[in-house]
Amino acid sequence: MNRRPLALIASPLLAILLLGAVPLALVLVWSFWTWDPATYWIKPDLSLAGYGAILEAGRWTVIVSTLLKAAGTAALCVVLAFPIAYAVHFLSGPRLQTVLLALITIPFFTSYLIRAFSWRLVLGRTGIVNTTLQQLGLTQAPVDWLLFSNFAVVVGLVASYLPFAVFPLVLAFKRVSPDLLAAAQDLGAGFWRAVVTVLVPLTMSGIFAGFLFVFVMAAGSSTEVQMLGGAGASIISVMINDVMRVANYPLAFAISTIVLVVIFALVLIGNAAFGLASLFGEEER
């Protein structure tokens, strides 16, 4: 048995175990413990109280709405990222590709806080959009629902996380030979038919990877919701924060565990269905 690969992988594996698996395991175990007001910490009295509390005060609706919001954002990002990746791969030369990819990374150059905050200035009552609408005579008064609404939250999330969908798709497109599209069109398929029957199936791993990246980021975000959402708008991370503030740790851990289970399930299902690992394969199809 060749021990060199094992030795090489040992340290990153150990790091993943210590920094990833162990904390997650602790979160899982602690979610069944009980808060102890005497010590202000938790004690190992096993209980489902944390999970039970999720059903109270409408907390479960926050979990569901967060997952829906994250899924919607991820789907929208993938839809927007697909033509971008197409343009980068099929329509651009090497130099333009570099420029386009650099432009896509621009959101990362600013703080997530500033990104979200700037949308308030764009979508607000005196913002650019409302001013333009009124100047064009399309509205007589500012449109209130542009800001402090689910619409604003989704705009903020898409703007923040779109690059996370673009890059896996670019990677997936790299593995698609332009000859395949040409062959499909030679055989009589129109552009859209070639895209739907050839390009989409061949890039499915990239589509899912992009969806997953954005989904995870959006599900864990809070700034966009707090800055752009309506009065008291919530999302899982805001709820966890609220709960931690009053030292209800078992509940915070229970919420986190449920989110982890959902995300792990999504990864496993996606991998089984779309072969995420193939995204990093060498061969061109």
Place this chain on the structure above:
Amino acid sequence: MTRRPVPSACASNIGRRQILKLMGLGGTALAAGGLGLGQRALAQEAGTVAFWATATLDIADKWPEFATQAGIAPEFTDNGNDLGPVIARLAAGNANDLFDVGGFQGGAEKELARQSAIVPWDLSKIPNYDSVWSWAKDIAYLKQDGKQYGIPTVINADSIIYRPDKLGKIDSYGAIFDPKLKGRVAMEDAWINSAIFTAMYLKESENQPIKDPGNLSESELGLVMEFLIKHKTDGQFRTFWNGWEQGVQLVADEEVDAMTGWEPIVYEGRKRGLQVEYAAPVEGYEGWGNNTVLLKGAEDRGTAEAAHRFVDGLLGGFYGCELGKARGYIVPTDKNLDYAKAHPTEYAPEEVEKLAEHVKAKFAGKVFWQNARPDNFQLYEEWWQKLRNA
């Protein structure tokens, strides 16, 4: 959820060097902890005090001057101003191993004393305490079982920020709940403030049976939160704001015409040319204080004497002048004015006096004290979730 510091010129500048310094400190702490040497005593220099407080209390690059005057050098660490994690870290974590003096929002003293995480001050070792305004000494949270656990260090009172050019004069929290202002008002995204404002309104103007707006019973809390939920579902609130920048933006960009909030937002709005006023509501103000507490760890390490000298220094005048100049907040003592008069080139005495009189005038009327840790604090959170999800 809680009061965030109003930024000063230097407060927002965390440079690479500072980050590296923090990383270095963190690394040192980890290394010491790993060797079983986590006790601060081993690393502490003589004449220093580890001050773990809300950033509101930070005077940044003025600490060296403070150290020269007080003869004690504070090592300031921002505690994040989130009392849940702060109390947990004191009760069950390592905060008492690392810090000597805490600076927290009022209301936490009861819980911290119960946990034996803090110990009483010896007022005979804080001569400047005599100069503290008497009504500030009377804040209920400061004493537990007759012992002095908190020293009032920064005090102010909050109410409503509003646009008189649009609304005329406002003198009641009723404006926040007035259907005529539907969609044009906001409250803070924090039960610690919004619940008490609402309770004050219901108690004083609607004659609802509320005993202490800062410490609501289960039924009182239900009454208050149902009222808020109804107004939220009616579309009364444009948003619930979070933090200084958002508060300023709501006013500056005319998103709201009235909102409950912090007075410095008014000053910022005026700086931007807006006509903004701070109401003196008939229901009273929400008083709040950041109090300094003596951590048990200081007593264990033998640094309690230094901690007393440090807190005496906070009340000595220079700190109050500096805090007033940088943030418009007041240390409740006339020592500020004495210091300004003795150093008129550094601090304008008339400005210091004006600020003091302004705050005193607020407290001359009705004030209900903010309570960072009401008895039913977990129930507050549960109701706040209901409000969010309504």
